Amino acid sequence: MTAIWTKRFVNTLLVLVAIAALAAVIQAAGSIADGKFHMVSYPASSENIRMEPLGGESAWWQMQAGTVRVDDHSWLRAARLVGRLAGLALLAGMFWQLRGLLVRIAEGDVFSDANVAALKRVGKLLIATSVLSISITFMTQYAILEAIPDMAERAIHPSISWNVKGVENIWMEYTPPIIPVLLAMISFITAGAFQSGKNYREDSESVV
Amino acid sequence: MPIITNLDVMMAKRKVSLKELADRIGISNTNLSLLKTGKVQGIRYRTLDAICKELDCQPGDILEYRADDD
Numbered sequence: 369m370t371a372i373w374t375k376r377f378v379n380t381l382l383v384l385v386a387i388a389a390l391a392a393v394i395q396a397a398g399s400i401a402d403g404k405f406h407m408v409s410y411p412a413s414s415e416n417i418r419m420e421p422l423g424g425e426s427a428w429w430q431m432q433a434g435t436v437r438v439d440d441h442s443w444l445r446a447a448r449l450v451g452r453l454a455g456l457a458l459l460a461g462m463f464w465q466l467r468g469l470l471v472r473i474a475e476g477d478v479f480s481d482a483n484v485a486a487l488k489r490v491g492k493l494l495i496a497t498s499v500l501s502i503s504i505t506f507m508t509q510y511a512i513l514e515a516i517p518d519m520a521e522r523a524i525h526p527s528i529s530w531n532v533k534g535v536e537n538i539w540m541e542y543t544p545p546i547i548p549v550l551l552a553m554i555s556f557i558t559a560g561a562f563q564s565g566k567n568y569r570e571d572s573e574s575v576v
Numbered sequence: 577m578p579i580i581t582n583l584d585v586m587m588a589k590r591k592v593s594l595k596e597l598a599d600r601i602g603i604s605n606t607n608l609s610l611l612k613t614g615k616v617q618g619i620r621y622r623t624l625d626a627i628c629k630e631l632d633c634q635p636g637d638i639l640e641y642r643a644d645d646d
Contacts, residue, residue, distance in 0.1 A: 575618035576607040 371474035378467035385460045389453055396449050408444045409437040410512055411541045412524070415531065436524060436540065438515040444508060451504035455497055462493040479565035487562060491555035498545040498552070505542050512540065580640045583612045586631050601626035 399405040413433040420429040438444075469486040477483070509526040516524050523532040527542040587597060598608040603623060610616050611623075624635055631637075 571617055574610075574616050575620060576603060576611050576616050576623055 371471045374470040374474050375467060378463055378470065381463045382460055382467075385456050385463065389456045392449060392452050392456070396445075399445070405445055406440050406442045407437055408441045408448070408508070408512065409435040410508060412436045412538050413541060415537045415539075433541075436512060436516070436538070438512050441511065441515065444511045448504060448508060451500060455500055455504075458493050458497045458500065462490050462497075465489045465493070479562055479569045481566065484559050484562045484566065487555050487559035491552040491559065494548045494552035494555065498548045501545050501548075509540050509542070578642050578644055579614075580642050581611060581614045581638065582640055583627070583638050586633055586637055587612075590631050592631065597627070597630060600630045 396405065399407075411433065412435060416432075418431040420431075421427070422429050465486045469483055469490070472478075472480065472483055472486075505527070513524060513526065519535075521535055523535045523537050525531070525537060525539045527540055529539065531537040587594070594608055594612065595605055598605045601608075601623065603626075607616075611619060619639075624638070627633075627638060628635060
C-alpha cells in the first residue's frame with residue numbers, strides 16, 4: 369500500500385471515530401429532549417431461561433438476556449457519555465499515531481526514533497483505553513447496584529461475583545479489554561524491536 | 577573514546593593523499609575522511625588489511641589506545 373493510500377485509509381478511520389463521537393452527543397441530546405437522560409440501562413443476563421412456546425411445542429421463544437435500568441441517575445449517564453467521548457478521543461489519538469507510523473514505513477523510513485516513539489505511544493493509549501473502560505464499567509455497575517433495592521427472589525450481580533443460592537441470579541455483562549491489552553504488549557515489544565533495528569542500522573552505517 | 581586514529585600521521589609519513597589512499601583501498605573519500613577523524617563506530621578487518629597493505633604498516637600504527645584522564 370502506498371503512503372497516500374495508507375493516509376487515506378487511516379483518515380477514513382479517524383472520520384468514523386468522529387462520526388461515532390457525534391452520534392453519541394446527538395443521542396444524548398435526543399435523550400435530554402425526550403426527558404430520558406436520567407435513565408441508565410445496562411446489559412445483563414439471567415441464569416434462568418424463560419421459555420414461551422411459539423405456536424406449539426416444537427418452537428420456543430427463549431429469554432435470557434436483557435437490560436437493567438435505573439432512573440434518576442443523570443450524573444451517571446453524563447459520566448458514561450464523558451467516558452465514551454474520552455475513549456473515542458484516545459482511539460483517535462491511537463489512529464493518528466498509527467497514521468504517522470504507517471506513512472513513514474511506506475516511505476521507507478522504518479527503523480527510526482519517530483517510529484519507536486509512535487509505537488510506544490500506541491501502546492500507552494491502548495492501556496489508557498483499557499483502564500478507562502474498566503473504570504467506567506466498575507463505576508456504572510456499582511452505581512446501579514446501589515440504586516437497586518434488595519429483593520427476596522432475585523439477586524443482581526456485578527460481572528465478577530459469586531452466585532447466591534435460592535434466588536434468580538442476574539449478572540451485569542462485561543467483556544474485559546483483553547485484546548487491547550494484548551495489542552498494547554505487542555506494540556511495546558515491536559517498539560523494542562524497532563529500537564534494536566535502529567541501533568543495528570546506526571552501527572552498520574558507521575562502520576567502514 | 578579512548579581509541580585514537582593515527583591514520584593522518586601514517587598518511588603524512590608515506591606522503592599519500594586521502595583521495596589516493598581511498599582509491600587504492602576501494603572505499604569512498606567520505607568514509608576514509610570519517611575514519612581519519614575518528615568519527616566512525618568501527619572498522620572492518622578488510623579495510624584495516626587494505627590500509628596496512630597500502631601504507632606498509634601495522635594496525636597498531638594506525639590505532640592507539642589512550643586511557644581517559646578521568
